[in-house]
Amino acid sequence: xxxxxxxxxxxxxxxxxxxxxxxxxxxxxxxxxxxxxxxxxxxxxxxxxxxxxxxxxxxxxxxxxxxxxxxxxxxxxxxxxxxxxxxxxxxxxxxxxxxxxxxxxxxxxxxxxxxxxxxxxxxxxxxxxxxxxxxxxxxxxxxxxxxxxxxxxxxxxxxxxxxxxxxxxxxxxxxxxxxxxxxxxxxxxxxxxxxxxxxxxxxxxxxxxxxxxxxxxxxxxxxxxxxxxxxxxxxxxxxxxxxxxxxxxxxxxxxxxxxxxxxxxxxxxxxxxxxxxxxxxxxxxxxxxxxxxxxxxxxxxxxxxxxxxxxxxxxxxxxxxxxxxxxxxxxx
Amino acid sequence: xxxxxxxxxxxxxxxxxxxxxxxxxxxxxxxxxxxxxxxxxxxxxxxxxxxxxxxxxxxxxxxxxxxxxxxxxxxxxxxxxxxxxxxxxxxxxxxxxxxxxxxxxxxxxxxxxxxxxxxxxxxxxxxxxxxxxxxxxxxxxxxxxxxxxxxxxxxxxxxxxxxxxxxxxxxxxxxxxxxxxxxxxxxxxxxxxxxxxxxxxxxxxxxxxxxxxxxxxxxxxxxxxxxxxxxxxxxxxxxxxxxxxxxxxxxxxxxxxxxxxxxxxxxxxxxxxxxxxxxxxxxxxxxxxxxxxxxxxxxxxxxxxxxxxxxxxxxxxxxxxxxxxxxxxxxx
DNA sequence: TACGGGGATGTAATCGGTTTCATCTGTGAT
DNA sequence: ATCACAGATGAAACCGATTACATCCCCGTA
Numbered sequence: 268x269x270x271x272x273x274x275x276x277x278x279x280x281x282x283x284x285x286x287x288x289x290x291x292x293x294x295x296x297x298x299x300x301x302x303x304x305x306x307x308x309x310x311x312x313x314x315x316x317x318x319x320x321x322x323x324x325x326x327x328x329x330x331x332x333x334x335x336x337x338x339x340x341x342x343x344x345x346x347x348x349x350x351x352x353x354x355x356x357x358x359x360x361x362x363x364x365x366x367x368x369x370x371x372x373x374x375x376x377x378x379x380x381x382x383x384x385x386x387x388x389x390x391x392x393x394x395x396x397x398x399x400x401x402x403x404x405x406x407x408x409x410x411x412x413x414x415x416x417x418x419x420x421x422x423x424x425x426x427x428x429x430x431x432x433x434x435x436x437x438x439x440x441x442x443x444x445x446x447x448x449x450x451x452x453x454x455x456x457x458x459x460x461x462x463x464x465x466x467x468x469x470x471x472x473x474x475x476x477x478x479x480x481x482x483x484x485x486x487x488x489x490x491x492x493x494x495x496x497x498x499x500x501x502x503x504x505x506x507x508x509x510x511x512x513x514x515x516x517x518x519x520x521x522x523x524x525x526x527x528x529x530x531x532x533x534x535x536x537x538x539x540x541x542x543x544x545x546x547x548x549x550x551x552x553x554x555x556x557x558x559x560x561x562x563x564x565x566x567x568x569x570x571x572x573x574x575x576x577x578x579x580x581x582x583x584x585x586x587x588x589x590x591x592x593x594x595x596x597x598x599x
Numbered sequence: 600x601x602x603x604x605x606x607x608x609x610x611x612x613x614x615x616x617x618x619x620x621x622x623x624x625x626x627x628x629x630x631x632x633x634x635x636x637x638x639x640x641x642x643x644x645x646x647x648x649x650x651x652x653x654x655x656x657x658x659x660x661x662x663x664x665x666x667x668x669x670x671x672x673x674x675x676x677x678x679x680x681x682x683x684x685x686x687x688x689x690x691x692x693x694x695x696x697x698x699x700x701x702x703x704x705x706x707x708x709x710x711x712x713x714x715x716x717x718x719x720x721x722x723x724x725x726x727x728x729x730x731x732x733x734x735x736x737x738x739x740x741x742x743x744x745x746x747x748x749x750x751x752x753x754x755x756x757x758x759x760x761x762x763x764x765x766x767x768x769x770x771x772x773x774x775x776x777x778x779x780x781x782x783x784x785x786x787x788x789x790x791x792x793x794x795x796x797x798x799x800x801x802x803x804x805x806x807x808x809x810x811x812x813x814x815x816x817x818x819x820x821x822x823x824x825x826x827x828x829x830x831x832x833x834x835x836x837x838x839x840x841x842x843x844x845x846x847x848x849x850x851x852x853x854x855x856x857x858x859x860x861x862x863x864x865x866x867x868x869x870x871x872x873x874x875x876x877x878x879x880x881x882x883x884x885x886x887x888x889x890x891x892x893x894x895x896x897x898x899x900x901x902x903x904x905x906x907x908x909x910x911x912x913x914x915x916x917x918x919x920x921x922x923x924x925x926x927x928x929x930x931x
Numbered sequence: 932t933a934c935g936g937g938g939a940t941g942t943a944a945t946c947g948g949t950t951t952c953a954t955c956t957g958t959g960a961t
Numbered sequence: 962a963t964c965a966c967a968g969a970t971g972a973a974a975c976c977g978a979t980t981a982c983a984t985c986c987c988c989g990t991a
Binding site: 283285295300319322 | 938939940941942943945946947948
Binding site: 269314316317318319321322327329336337338340343344346347350354357359360361362363364378379380382383490494519520522523526545546548549550551552553 | 646648679686883
């Protein structure tokens with residue numbers, strides 16, 4: 268079997284309490300004694316059993332992360348960002364996926380016993396306005412909200428300024444002379460979709476004879492669904508001259524549709540995305556999109572959780588990361 | 600504080616042992632008693648503390664997964680596959696990432712105390728021939744090897760038949776009349792790269808005056824690096840007529856390079872990939888590639904680990920999943 | 932010299948379960 | 962009636978750490 272603290276204590280000629288103190292509260296043990304203990308530990312390759320430690324202290328080394336999926340590169344990046352920072356603090360990440368399904372995401376949160384976790388990082392896009400607050404408040408460990416949720420009172424959160432990004436984009440398109448815009452969005456049930464649509468509405472103003480907007484609803488983050496939505500737009504007797512997609516996967520699907528239908532981009536129609544996933548710069552034509560620093564978002568979320576764990580009382584300032592328009596070929 | 604087993608025992612008028620048995624070995628307790636206990640548990644919303652349970656049984660509900668990265672969609676899919684199956688068995692996944700760096704991946708394996716884990720699922724592409732066996736054998740919990748490692752004696756493993764896939768592909772290209780092939784590979788230090796190159800070599804036969812092969816080395820899984828490698832190939836005085844990329848990200852980068860240089864695909868040069876990531880069907884032109892069932896690979900790996908946990912002695916049969924050539928536009 | 936106090940260490944309780952072993956009860960065989 | 966035995970349950974040890982509390986020793990001070 269593996270080596271226990273008792274073995275170390277015996278070998279060093281001290282009690283288990285002293286060994287434990289030598290490791291966790293060095294100032295409480297005589298330097299000389301401590302040195303001897305550490306030597307024994309070193310030689311025996313002793314590592315305290317994390318389960319026993321967790322049980323007696325009530326502290327684990329695990330953080331839970333709730334995501335809809337990992338196959339969407341956006342979430343994969345966030346996850347990687349979290350991992351990077353937490354790794355530096357000897358914390359490990361338990362990933363819990365909810366398939367962007369509301370009930371499911373709730374279950375997923377509950378499926379992991381919170382006594383096993385130090386905290387949560389949640390990017391639960393499926394929460395609806397109605398129930399997310401209740402869910403969050405029922406948690407017994409600190410949670411940080413990462414993207415996709417409006418600022419929930421009392422919970423630290425970090426997200427990208429997508430509203431600003433879409434407002435700028437809309438203004439820019441109008442200034443460039445576009446008078447008929449297409450919008451391909453995810454399901455309006457999702458908060459991020461709603462937020463982005465609202466930003467666009469705000470900038471495009473009320474319906475007018477001057478400006479037309481045609482909306483298509485697609486499945487969030489689905490290439491195929493973006494392709495089909497674009498097909499519908501391009502089949503209109505008078506198609507839009509610019510199509511705003513609410514995320515890059517939809518936009519890449521749209522690009523594909525245009526290519527298949529022999530519609531030149533940006534010649535006959537402009538296409539834009541959001542997120543700036545790595546592939547966005549490598550499509551043909553390269554995708555004009557709004558860069559969201561998703562990796563950094565993950566890092567920030569992790570840092571925020573760490574801070575929260577240190578000083579649980581301090582009131583959390585929401586962190587909002589700026590986005591940047593990346594003008595590439597699909598919309599000049 | 601939260602409810603403990605003692606509270607339940609007291610409320611039901613039995614000992615803690617009986618409560619524990621009612622939950623874990625129902626046949627040992629009188630049906631009537633059991634019913635009463637379960638009622639109390641239900642009413643109190645009691646859930647046994649997983650840490651205490653783990654400490655006393657030596658069994659956790661956590662499985663560790665080692666991956667180079669999550670931002671490569673291939674690994675994200677594997678991860679999602681694992682998650683899907685493990686979730687059905689109340690097991691959660693701790694993701695450990697090594698950045699496809701050899702030493703790092705080793706550290707990552709050790710960073711997670713194995714007493715906290717039930718088993719490992721490893722897709723550690725960075726292991727070199729030299730040390731992976733030693734590392735694997737030092738593990739104290741069952742491990743399943745997922746893709747990217749040759750069959751290690753004594754460890755269950757599951758991978759795709761990429762060798763077969765590349766052999767078929769090479770033969771097909773020769774039959775189609777190609778006499779100058781380009782190959783864009785990842786770093787030859789990686790085992791998957793080596794395996795795929797070997798398969799190609801086998802089919803293309805020895806260097807001959809008849810068949811030319813030009814090789815370019817790129818960074819594994821990097822779009823940018825694939826683009827640059829393709830640039831170099833296309834700048835040759837007599838470029839290859841078909842370019843085989845060892846994975847889809849390299850191939851998508853290559854496609855981009857051709858587009859930038861106004862080289863028509865498949866008109867002037869054919870391009871193929873491997874993996875069939877979702878984006879492969881949506882590039883312009885759509886990528887001809889070898890479909891590797893990576894999601895299923897993850898599922899199988901998880902199932903294999905589960906089986907291994909049930910019957911630790913049984914000798915593990917390697918599982919090899921078939922691949923399929925997806926002929927699309929980039930190489931007809 | 933006696934006493935108070937602080938520092939180093941040890942003893943044992945504790946975290947919240949599981950499980951071994953002992954006890955008790957009731958049943959069937961002798 | 963007695964005994965063996967099986968089934969249900971309880972008491973207490975155990976998993977492997979941390980930590981509250983007790984103890985001991987030494988020093989400075991009255």
